[in-house]
Amino acid sequence: MESQNEKYKKLRMLDIDDLILLQHLLNGGRPSTGAQILGLTPPAVSHRLRKIEDVFQIKLFDRVGSRLNLNQAGRALSEKADRALMLMSN
Numbered sequence: 001m002e003s004q005n006e007k008y009k010k011l012r013m014l015d016i017d018d019l020i021l022l023q024h025l026l027n028g029g030r031p032s033t034g035a036q037i038l039g040l041t042p043p044a045v046s047h048r049l050r051k052i053e054d055v056f057q058i059k060l061f062d063r064v065g066s067r068l069n070l071n072q073a074g075r076a077l078s079e080k081a082d083r084a085l086m087l088m089s090n
Contacts, residue, residue, distance in 0.1 A: 016085075022078040023085055026078030052077075060074030
């Protein structure tokens with residue numbers, strides 16, 4: 001089982017844009033609009049999402065064709081990203 005310290009180390013590997021992207025997806029946004037919001041290309045967003053999955057060693061999405069649907073793990077991480085962004089804005 002992963003310690004709390006190890007989880008925090010992984011979270012530090014993410015940057016603010018990663019958190020914004022996860023929050024956007026949690027709220028029903030699409031990766032392509034996330035790319036526009038962040039000023040990134042769609043391949044750059046795909047790379048970020050793969051990086052996040054690699055860091056946490058989990059799959060965040062159920063991939064159906066070209067669609068990405070947040071799975072349970074993805075929703076849980078996105079909710080944490082949402083809370084982190086709310087704390088930063090206060």
